[in-house]
Amino acid sequence: GNSVTQMEGPVTLSEEAFLTINCTYTATGYPSLFWYVQYPGEGLQLLLKATKADDKGSNKGFEATYRKETTSFHLEKGSVQVSDSAVYFCSHTGGFKTIFGAGTRLFVKA
Amino acid sequence: NAGVTQTPKFQVLKTGQSMTLQCAQDMNHEYMSWYRQDPGMGLRLIHYSVGAGITDQGEVPNGYNVSRSTTEDFPLRLLSAAPSQTSVYFCASSYLASGGANTGELFFGEGSRLTVL
Numbered sequence: 001g002n003s004v005t006q007m008e009g010p011v012t013l014s015e016e017a018f019l020t021i022n023c024t025y026t027a028t029g030y031p032s033l034f035w036y037v038q039y040p041g042e043g044l045q046l047l048l049k050a051t052k053a054d055d056k057g058s059n060k061g062f063e064a065t066y067r068k069e070t071t072s073f074h075l076e077k078g079s080v081q082v083s084d085s086a087v088y089f090c091s092h093t094g095g096f097k098t099i100f101g102a103g104t105r106l107f108v109k110a
Numbered sequence: 111n112a113g114v115t116q117t118p119k120f121q122v123l124k125t126g127q128s129m130t131l132q133c134a135q136d137m138n139h140e141y142m143s144w145y146r147q148d149p150g151m152g153l154r155l156i157h158y159s160v161g162a163g164i165t166d167q168g169e170v171p172n173g174y175n176v177s178r179s180t181t182e183d184f185p186l187r188l189l190s191a192a193p194s195q196t197s198v199y200f201c202a203s204s205y206l207a208s209g210g211a212n213t214g215e216l217f218f219g220e221g222s223r224l225t226v227l
Binding site for chain 1: 141150151158166212213215217221
């Protein structure tokens with residue numbers, strides 16, 4: 001069935017470190033792929049998206065590339081800040097259902 | 111600039127009680143949905159709607175009812191609460207692309223934390 005698998009957290013980094021959060025998916029057809037971010041006490045916010053193979057989504061210094069051959073959509077950022085501390089969710093949408101991964105908590109230390 | 115508004119933010123129920131979680135959006139989105147968020151499990155889809163009068167089940171619909179009488183509102187009803195329904199509930203909406211396809215770009219409310227004793 002359809003699913004999304006993310007690397008387990010928490011991930012703890014120092015400020016200005018490089019971030020990678022892995023995400024792989026299983027799906028029928030060619031879903032759109034998304035990363036959402038959740039700050040404490042808030043709902044999820046769309047961070048970036050990609051709708052077809054080889055598309056790169058980017059926003060606020062974060063990037064992710066839709067890799068159909070490896071069914072992956074890894075999130076990267078070159079230099080994290082304390083304000084990036086949050087929970088990150090990978091998801092895909094096929095039809096009218098969006099499937100989310102379990103989320104990866106990121107802590108960034110000053 | 112309200113976006114998606116959920117009420118109440120917190121609720122404590124006893125087993126067997128009923129209640130309704132309210133969700134309203136002011137963006138004229140056709141698509142609305144309810145998720146529950148549990149530790150280590152991400153978000154799981156309960157029910158969704160693609161327009162007034164149209165609803166369908168998600169991954170975990172048992173124990174929940176929904177209806178959609180207007181574009182703006184999408185309430186979630188628990189008819190007989192159980193401890194397994196203790197969770198944080200999120201309402202989310204999105205617009206549909208031309209032709210009715212789901213864009214998947216969800217706008218979330220701030221969540222409703224429900225505890226069932």
